Amino acid sequence: MTDAAQHTMVGALNQALHDALRDDDRVLVFGEDVACLGGVFRVTDGLLDGFGGDRVFDTPISEAGIVGAAVGLAFAGWKSVVEMQFDAFSYPALEQIIDHVAKMRMRTRGRVDMPIVVRIPAFGGIRGKEHHGESPETYYVHTAGLKVVTPSSPLDAYRLLRHAIADPDPVIFLEPKSRYWPKEAGELAFDGPGIGVGRVVRDGGACTIVAYGSMVTRCLEAAARLEPGGIDARVVDLRSLSPLDVELLERCAVETGRVVVVHEAPLTLGMGAEVAARVMELAFDHLAAPVARVTGWDVPYPPAALEQRYLPSVERIVEAAREVVSY
């Protein structure tokens, strides 16, 4: 891998899985269509050939069974990286995830780790069918015992997935489908910020725009549009939705005094609610304006024809930033 190398997120995730399987022979990769097909998005392409059917295998269509099996495999000392084919198809596994994946460590008084990674191609924006464009993060972030992360770029996708697989705790790994194919140049490296750490992807002092996953790029576009108008917006990529990097949120809120949070998920109890509440708790006296939330609407995710009317647009983000700045 040379510095010049260009990576898509699909390629970076594939490399991360490959390297994790290579570095730790307790790692398994399984799920629906992940082996022979290499996954419907090709994220697991070539892993079967590289590591054999004992470590990389296809399963029947049984999300609860897949995740439940991962729990049993953890008792047997295996680290499972399972794939839920699309966001909504992780819902059949929610009982296993909430009741067991998240609680087994506490239940066993720390005697049994749950080093399970649940990979979920998530979020919308790809003109997908119903149930193929949802943002399930709230269900997981609210569930104590889980960690939840989502990358916004190929290089960070590699790093976060390596960290997730190495983590002794269960990690829900949300992959922004709409960012699967854009390329990024650089070296795929494990080192660098892990889980629990957010990052500033654009500096600025006028306001802080907080986002994650698919929305980070849009926020950067918005920031670029704001610049000519004299508004230099800082953009934060949360990366880790649980645990949240509250120190970073506090610092940005204190330094800029104005915060906008952006996500695809519906407004009510979306991540923006937690970000807003934390920012108020940590930086109330520094806030010059209420935290603005730019999110999907409180309706089911719409069909392809309307999804761009549902997702936060660059215009809406720009508008919100202008409002908090001029508040």
Next chain:
Amino acid sequence: MTDAAQHTMVGALNQALHDALRDDDRVLVFGEDVACLGGVFRVTDGLLDGFGGDRVFDTPISEAGIVGAAVGLAFAGWKSVVEMQFDAFSYPALEQIIDHVAKMRMRTRGRVDMPIVVRIPAFGGIRGKEHHGESPETYYVHTAGLKVVTPSSPLDAYRLLRHAIADPDPVIFLEPKSRYWPKEAGELAFDGPGIGVGRVVRDGGACTIVAYGSMVTRCLEAAARLEPGGIDARVVDLRSLSPLDVELLERCAVETGRVVVVHEAPLTLGMGAEVAARVMELAFDHLAAPVARVTGWDVPYPPAALEQRYLPSVERIVEAAREVVSY
């Protein structure tokens, strides 16, 4: 029913189901152990005798199947009131609830209503076993297409359940187990505030304590403790978690300038996050202090021996109120 009559919440809910079955012959009541046994909490006691096995029936242990059947029954013109035996046992039905109960109306362009009520004995405080004391509201409140309500008193339980059953949209009805047995005197009546409307259960000007379900009583106790110290706290019972009564939240925030929100669910993305975010959006310039959240900790619900160390105590609520007032 005379004004003097004393009602427990179990009795009020039972009466509401009885009256709904009597007033509308399209209403069905089914679930695990609801018919012959009358429910593990006796909420459905006597309904089988009163209305027969065609309208009140026991099912196999199949939460997904129960809720899925309710969807099919709605297509056939039936209004199902189903019971999930305990909070955590509603999780196997989450896929059916999120993918179908919440979305079917939109999917069919309004052609098919989903008049389904999912009754869930919820929250903790009864020294229950694991999975018997959880607060699942966030999973439902974040799901667009659902309504979510929870009563805090017997008389309101009757009213809310009647409204929920009459509602053409699906309603998740959370019953605070720990409030099942205390009595309230008065007449069980359908009229009065419906879904989407919160209520002030104690007036006061120093601060507003927002709660729902099981925590309302504790907040009233806290308010009583604060009074001698010269802090007259207003207490709001949200009643309706989705839709939220944002007008009421705005008014109270504007009038008192100080808000505390209390719930059993873990802090992160619990209802308190949404309340805090809304209050900031609607009353920023009137806020004298950051909205304080007094909640369960971000850990799995603990065993009986520790639950009172997990649940918001009167002391913690009092403490938080003092802090926002003296901020």
Next chain:
Amino acid sequence: MEAPEHWAGTEPERVLAHDGTPVGDTDVGLSDDQLRAALRWMILARRLDAECIALQRQGELTVYPGFEGQEAAQIGSALALGADDFVWPTFRELAAAIVRGVDPVQYLWYHRGTWHGGPYDPRATRFGPICIPVATQLCHAVGYAIGVAKDGSDAVALGYIGDGATSEGDFHEAMNLAAVFRAPAVVFVQNNGWAISVPTRRQTAGEIWKRAEGYGVPGVRVDGNDVLAVYRATADAVARARRGDGPTLIEALTYRIGAHSTADDAGRYRDPAEVEVARRFDPIVRFRAWMSASGRIDEDGVASFEDDAERFANDVRASLVAEGSPPAEWMFDWAYAEPPATLDRQRREALG
């Protein structure tokens, strides 16, 4: 390979041999006109399927899951239903949909990304919304069946499901509920050998129809490429349900000739030779052979059906491509019976 591997094991019920020669009683209760109508539907359906794939290639549909090879399974079963019976489909039953009278253009709104589920009226057409989360629709079918039975109607609910979806918990819960409540339901499994890239042998170690006994209901294995056998097996199951004798599980052995969908590349996991073998068992060729051999149709008759199919496909295309985008209001109009105040505010923000 003699035949697709998932057809091995118990011999399925069959009326016509693969070459169209009768091996059972061909009087399955269909008049000659109805038999001709069945053949016509099969020819129309296949032509429409090809048109949809073309429409997708041209960007008029987002993703399209074809059903080539499954015409007999879908049409034979759909024709066995009465007007009041209700179909609960997956995402692959366009052939059954048109037989049931669903407007194909409205149906295709779904694959065009215009609206979820299919905007046709599911109550009026007695054809449920297109269902994506596999197996979940069976619970709806069973609930519906329980509901109509309560109303004293003799209507039956038929739920389609694929081989892969039978691995889901909802398949099991629906089957068990149907059996316990003796619901007037028919669970019709189209075992087309594949669940995206996973062959039936890696989906289950048993024969799907054999699961019936465990639920205490009848199970039937039928040649899903024999439209007469499919019709008879379904008609029997429907009659049983109507009589109040409860549900039936039908496993129809067929084959997915195409890829899982236009987004799928079957070449990555499936030997083309297998498809060539499967093509030898084409359901239309078989039925047509018997129809002509038995003097029920001649070349001209078939030719006229093909003309109809051509016109049908062209009409569908014409109307579909003329469809515009749905108004953004639709996002807000039907989320709730009356939108809450908070949502109204969002609506204004979104549309204003």
Next chain:
Amino acid sequence: MEAPEHWAGTEPERVLAHDGTPVGDTDVGLSDDQLRAALRWMILARRLDAECIALQRQGELTVYPGFEGQEAAQIGSALALGADDFVWPTFRELAAAIVRGVDPVQYLWYHRGTWHGGPYDPRATRFGPICIPVATQLCHAVGYAIGVAKDGSDAVALGYIGDGATSEGDFHEAMNLAAVFRAPAVVFVQNNGWAISVPTRRQTAGEIWKRAEGYGVPGVRVDGNDVLAVYRATADAVARARRGDGPTLIEALTYRIGAHSTADDAGRYRDPAEVEVARRFDPIVRFRAWMSASGRIDEDGVASFEDDAERFANDVRASLVAEGSPPAEWMFDWAYAEPPATLDRQRREALG
């Protein structure tokens, strides 16, 4: 009523008739010492069960689900396991737990509300955490079985489940996964006739063991009150799994003599006459009759077991009531491997 209704249908495998007279080969592979040990365990277990109910009445346990009548099913199956085999229990397998060497006091921490799941070490005891969401543990059992097989171990996973829980989707998914992967797993259904207030006939319309064929695995129906038959059926299934021949589904016909739990009032839904009938088939009486008739034990022998049971129950009580409350730190200590900063803050707030 001759026998509990859910025992009707297929005759279960049986070694001893209800009165203890042999009806099959009594040499099931247990030495006389092992047979005496089995009887001793059954007597100890029943005495402990009674003690737990008393402890609950006295407020020393929160809620307790008794297992009276299921001693043969639990102990016969548990004794058929090897040291490396792993049990995945429900909430009612205290008898199996003590046989497997789980400290009953630690086990009862669960029912005392001291800690979830049972604080015993599940890896060291090869006994999984007490599992409440019914049927979910079977998926763990199957995953564990798949995992140990990957390590070349010949260990087997045995998952217990109740009749009612077999209606859950997880039962189906676990069975199907086990079959597809030929996992070394045994699914042991204790059909005790009731799921709280719901009798087996309203839980399923078929016979549970017959579901096996649909998954392509062997199914066995055994008299769950015949400890020898249970032992043999389980030992055969375990041997099959060890050989790499995959999973087995066992339905053990037994009876829940007590209420669902100390919180339940069975009088509301169950005819006491049914319980009286069931008592005639007591598993301990049956086994003990054969043991004495065959000269394997005498009155003194039984009396000494009863003394052991008395001591055992008293010791458990003494240690249990001596247990204090867990420290509040425990809430925070194990939620994550290293608690995140945000949680540390909460910890200080809670404990400080």
